[in-house]
Amino acid sequence: MPAGRPRNFDVDKALDCALQLFWRHGYEGTSLSMLTEAMGINVPSLYAAFGNKETLFRKALEWYLESPASYMANALKEPTARRVAEKVMSGSIELATHPNNPGGCLLVQGAMAASPEGAPIRHTLSQVRAAGEAAMRQRFERAKREGDLPASADAARLARFVMTMNCGFAVQAAGGASRSQLKEVAKIAMQCWPS
Amino acid sequence: MPAGRPRNFDVDKALDCALQLFWRHGYEGTSLSMLTEAMGINVPSLYAAFGNKETLFRKALEWYLESPASYMANALKEPTARRVAEKVMSGSIELATHPNNPGGCLLVQGAMAASPEGAPIRHTLSQVRAAGEAAMRQRFERAKREGDLPASADAARLARFVMTMNCGFAVQAAGGASRSQLKEVAKIAMQCWPS
DNA sequence: GGAATAATATAGTAATTGATAAATAATTTT
DNA sequence: AAAATTATTTATCAATTACTATATTATTCC
Numbered sequence: 001m002p003a004g005r006p007r008n009f010d011v012d013k014a015l016d017c018a019l020q021l022f023w024r025h026g027y028e029g030t031s032l033s034m035l036t037e038a039m040g041i042n043v044p045s046l047y048a049a050f051g052n053k054e055t056l057f058r059k060a061l062e063w064y065l066e067s068p069a070s071y072m073a074n075a076l077k078e079p080t081a082r083r084v085a086e087k088v089m090s091g092s093i094e095l096a097t098h099p100n101n102p103g104g105c106l107l108v109q110g111a112m113a114a115s116p117e118g119a120p121i122r123h124t125l126s127q128v129r130a131a132g133e134a135a136m137r138q139r140f141e142r143a144k145r146e147g148d149l150p151a152s153a154d155a156a157r158l159a160r161f162v163m164t165m166n167c168g169f170a171v172q173a174a175g176g177a178s179r180s181q182l183k184e185v186a187k188i189a190m191q192c193w194p195s
Numbered sequence: 196m197p198a199g200r201p202r203n204f205d206v207d208k209a210l211d212c213a214l215q216l217f218w219r220h221g222y223e224g225t226s227l228s229m230l231t232e233a234m235g236i237n238v239p240s241l242y243a244a245f246g247n248k249e250t251l252f253r254k255a256l257e258w259y260l261e262s263p264a265s266y267m268a269n270a271l272k273e274p275t276a277r278r279v280a281e282k283v284m285s286g287s288i289e290l291a292t293h294p295n296n297p298g299g300c301l302l303v304q305g306a307m308a309a310s311p312e313g314a315p316i317r318h319t320l321s322q323v324r325a326a327g328e329a330a331m332r333q334r335f336e337r338a339k340r341e342g343d344l345p346a347s348a349d350a351a352r353l354a355r356f357v358m359t360m361n362c363g364f365a366v367q368a369a370g371g372a373s374r375s376q377l378k379e380v381a382k383i384a385m386q387c388w389p390s
Numbered sequence: 391g392g393a394a395t396a397a398t399a400t401a402g403t404a405a406t407t408g409a410t411a412a413a414t415a416a417t418t419t420t
Numbered sequence: 421a422a423a424a425t426t427a428t429t430t431a432t433c434a435a436t437t438a439c440t441a442t443a444t445t446a447t448t449c450c
Binding site: 197198199200201202203236237239240243244 | 424425426427428429430
């Protein structure tokens, strides 16, 4: 145990509270007073533990990607491109409509509608989305080499299609669409998958 | 001409300036000082002419729906359901990626990421999106009666599918996706259209 | 037990938010 | 020309924003 007065709050739990707020209200829609109240700490403790609001958001984003949004990495491990696409969409829908979570997706929720001061965060989030799309593209290229996607298929376009669906799910879920409604939509989307 | 000192600004032009800002930055991301600077008027004039920030947004929204977003109403007039879906998606993409416009769609951009104070606006915008989806559903039901959609098709699901694509286009465009990239995505989406 | 260390609590910073009050200027009506 | 009406200007309002300085409390090291 390090010298000095010990923390009387759990950093990981506090970070999870912050994530919930950012997820629901976006970066700029979440104020420090909302954060400190939900995290159960006061402002100087927040700054001591997390730097400032922006670094707190970035830490919450990291945690989001490695835990609630880990469905993406898992989906890429599926054996065929079709099943990858199905898993990405169902994972995205389940995340965006889980009753314990705020509706939608942090990467979408946090990225829209921001004053000029929020531009760096917005930029980071669209980069993260682009990275997900690129990972899918590479996975689909592998599928072409492995033969479970026809050689005529365009990996980049298919990845963009799935990511566009994902963004659409996030908006629809934030607007109140139900899980079963979005699953029906995903089923329709899979009907155009090349076989 | 009414009695009293005449306005020395054009209300419609000022409203259009406000729309540009709300479109780009969302409701809460746009401040009164940004508005007055862009509109070329000072605060009391804004309040006298438009009420307050919220009614100004609602007037900008009305203007948005009847002018830049009129593609939806026009698309519904197409003779077949397939062409309706094609037109809705291409209209949405062109709006969201037009070089003179802010990227994305006001209905999406303004609806995400908001503090609790912005809830009424967020609610209004998701209602407007739901209204568009309902209009499409009715149009597709008519198409079933007219025979250009098979009786087995589900009008509500198809409408939700197209609206989900639209929301996805808006997010992707706001994140920098190009018009041609999104048109390719729309082409893929149309491959699953029932015929 | 005393010094060093680190967290918390209280209070307060300058800047910005949406919104207004009072005074002034420009019209039409009579 | 005077009164009535309406817009603009200037200044300001209380509340909130992200953030910090100071003082206090709790712990470990020596």
